[in-house]
Amino acid sequence: MKFSKLGLLTLLISLFILNSCKNQDAIGLGVDDANQLHGSMVVDSNIVINTVLEDTVSTTGLAKTPLAYFNDPEFGTTESSIATALTLPGNTSYTLPTGVITIDSVRLILPYAEGFYGDSLTSKFKVDVHQLNERFLSNKTYYNNKQWNYNTDLLGSKTFTARPHDTISVYNIIKGAPDTLIKVAPQIRIPIDPAFPQYYLFGPASLRTSINAFQSAVMGLYINLDKAQTTGPGGNLLFTLDSARVSVYYRTNNGGTLDTAVVTMPVPAAGHAAQIKHVYSTKVQTALNSTATTNSLVYLQGLAGLRAKISFPDVKNMFDSLQNNVIINRAELVLTPAPGTTIPYAPAPKLTMYRFDLAKQRIRLQDASTSDPRGVNGPSFFGGYYNSATNEYHFLVTAYIQDLMLGKSVDYGTFIAPADPALTNLVNISPTASYPDRVIIQGNNSPYSIKLNVIYTKIK
Template sequence: MKYLNRDLLTLLISLFVLGSCENPSSIGLDVQPGDEIVGVLTDTLTLHAVTLKDDSARSNSFNQTTFGLLNDPVIGKTTADLALAIGKPASVPRIREDAEIDSVILVLPYGNEYFGDSTGSSFTLQVRQLAEVYTDGNYSDKEWAVSDEVLATKLVRRFAYRDTVSVYKHIDEKDSLVKADPQLRMALPAAFFRNLFSESVDSASISTEKGFSNHVKGLYLSVDEASMTGTGGLITFRGATDVTGIELVYRQPNGKDGDDAAIDTFRTFLPTTVSASSSFAARISSSIKHEYTTEVAAQLADPSGNFETLYLQAPAGLRAKLSLPHIDSLKGLDMAINKAELVIYVDQGATGDDFGYYAPRLTLYREDIANQRQPVPDGDSRSDGQRFSGDARSLWYRSNGYWQAFGGVYDKDKQRYIFHITSFVQDLLRDRIKNNEFFIAPASEGDRNVPYQSVLNTGSRAVIGGGNHPEYKMKLNIYYTKSN
C-alpha cells in the first residue's frame, strides 16, 4: 500500500460548507500543531433533503407517552390527548346511596421529558368519559369517541415533572404523609363514580374483565385550548404498577344495628396499569393531531423536492429524508473509510425569536430495499442476547446527561448535531447496503437504545439547515485512506 503526505493520504470530502459568521464549518479531526493533514475538497457528491410526515406509532410500545398542546410558530400546532383505561380491581366497589365518598383522584406519574414553554404557559385540563370501550394496541392517529360532558377540570400553571409530592397513604391502619414520585393528581367527581358503581348496577355485568370494561369504558384527558396561555408544551406520562390509575375512598354504614353498627371505610384502586409476568402494560394511549404551517405543508406536498430548511418533530410528526444520489462516484476507488460524520446545524434564521427550543437528541436510521426501517450499522443497538450488536453498544448514562458514541446529541454552544456513520458509509461504498437514503428525527434523550421507528416518548422538535442552505448547510465529512 502506498501513501502520500507523511505516508498517509487522508481525503476530506466536505459535501457542504457552512457559511455562517461564526464559521461553524471549521470542523474535522483534532491534530497537533505541525501535524496538520492536507486534504482535498471535492463537490462530486450532493446531499438531497426533504421533510416528510412520520408514521403513526403504537402507544403501548413506550415506557412513557406524550400529552399536551404546543403552538409552534415555525412548524405548527401539536395536540396530544390521552385515552385511559379504568381497570377492574380485585374487589369491584358497590357504593350505596347512604355512602360518603371522601375522594376520587386520578394519578398519572410523570415521565422524564417536557418540551415547550415551562414558565409562561398555563393549561386547563379536562377529563371526559370515553364513549367507546378502551382497547389496547391503538396507534397515535386514532380519534377516540368521547362524551361531550366535562367531568372535571384542573388548572396547571406548570407541569412539575421533576418535583416529588407529599401524599397520604394508608399504612398500618393509619394515614401517613409520604413522599411520592413526581405525578399529576387530579380530583374526579364523586357523583360520577357513585353512579358508575351504584348498588343498582347488575353485579353479574361487571364481574368479568370484559363486562367491567364495557361498563366503565375509560377516560379521556385533554387540554382546553381556549383557556391555555402561552405557546404551551408537551409533557410525558408513564405507567407505574399500583400508581397509575384512580384512587377511590368512600365510607358507608356496615348495615348492622345496635352495638355492631359502624362506618366502614373502603379504599379501592382502579389500575390503569396492570402487572403481567413481572412486566406491566400501561393502558394509556396518546391521540396525536398536527396542524402545519404553510412552509411545512409545501414540503409535505413535494416529497421529491430538495429544500434549504428541514423540519423534525415528535411525537409521530415529521422526519427528514436525506440521500446521497451520487455516492456511486466513490465506488471502485479502493478506499477504507476511517471516519465519517454528518454535521447538522440549527437553522437559526427559520426559528425566530419566539421559540428557541430544540430537540436535545436526534436519531438516524435507514430503510432497506423493501422500505422497512432498519438501524444503520453504527447505530444498531439491538441486543443479540449478550451485548449490543452495533457500534452503538457504547451507550451509557453519565451524571452530566445523555451521551452516546453514535451521536445525535444537541450541542448548545455550537448549535449543531453530529452523527458518526463510518460503517454506514463504508457499507454503501461496498454495496453491502443498497439504498443510499437515510432519515433523521427527534428521539427521547432518556432512551438507552437508538430508535428507528416513529416515537411517542418525546414531544421535541428541531428546525435545521438542509444540504443546499446558503448559510446553515449540513455536511458530511469523510476521512479515508486510499490504496493503489
C-alpha cells in the same frame, strides 16, 4: 486492486481505527490530539435532504404517554389526547366494604414522566376528563391517528401549571388508623364527579362480578387539554399511565364505628393509548409540498411528526479522479440547527439515523448495527447527540458511505428523525410517539449547510 481485496483491507483498517477512537461527538474531524486521523479530507455539501411525514405508530401501552396542546410558532399546533381503560380494585371482582359508604372525594391521578417540551413557565393548562362511548380493549393495538368517540359531558377538570419535577404532599389514608401527610412523586390530581364511582363501583352488584362486566359498562376515560383555556404556547406533557388510577376516598359507618379509607380503580398495563394530531404551519406545509431537490430548512419533530429523507448523490463519483483507489478512514455527517432555537424551543437533544432495506423496512446503518463488525462500538460512538458548545449534531457513517461508494449497499431510503435521549443502550430507529422534542436543521444554501466530511487515504 480488485474491489474484493479493497473491501477486506477497508474492513481491517476501519476496525483498527474505530477501536482506537473515543466518542465521536467529543472528537470531531478537526481535533488535534492523539486520536486525530491522518489523510486527506474532502467535504461533500451536495446532500439532498427534505422534510417528510413520519409513519403512523402504535401508541398502546407506551411507557410515556403524551398529553399535549402546543402552539409552536415554527411548526404549528400539536394536540395529544389520552384514552384509557379502567379496571376493578385488585384487578378482580370487588366486594363492598361493610357499613354505610359515603364518598368524600375522587381523584384521577396521572403521574408525570420525564420529557416535558414547551413552555412550563408562563403557560397554564386545563385538563378535561370524559367517559368513552366505545370500550377500550387492552388486547387491541391503537395507532396515533385513532379518533376516539367520547361523551362530551365532563367527569372532571383541573387548571394547572406543568410541574413535572415537583413532588407534592397528600394525605395517606390508612384503614383503622390516623391519616398521615406524605410526599408523593410529581403528578396531576384531577377531581372527578363522585357520581361516577358511586354508580360503577358502589352501585349495581352485577358490575363488580368480573373485569369484563365492569369494563363493558365503564368503557374507559378520555383525557384532553382544553386548548381554549390554555394560556401561552402550551406544551407537551408525558405521563406514566401504568401507574395512573382513579382513587376514591370514602367513609364507612359500620354500626356507629366510623373510618376513612381509599379504594382505587387502576389503569391496567397496556390499557392506554394516545391520539395525536399535528396542524402544520405554512412554512412546514411548504417544505412538505416542496418539489425542490433539497430544502434550505428541514423540520424534525417527535410525537410521530416529521423526519428528513437524505441522500448522497455524489458519493459514488467522489473519488473518480483517483480511480476510486482510496480507503475512507472516517466519514462524519454534520448537521446544524437553524438560529433562534432556544428554550422553550431548544434543539432536540438526540437524533437517530436509519435506512430502508429492499422491502422498505427500517434497519440500522452499518455503523450503528451490532451485527456489523464495524458498528460494534455502540450508540454513543455512532452519535446523533446535540452538542450545545458547537451547535451541531454529528453522525459517524464511515461504513455506510464506504459501502455506497463501492456499490455494496443500495440507498433504498435513508432518514433522520428525533430519538429519545433516555435510550442510551441502542440506536433506536422506530417512529416515536412518546418523545416530543423538535429541531429545525439547516439544509443547503447557508453558511452552516449540512455536510459530509470524509477523511481518506489514497492507495498507491
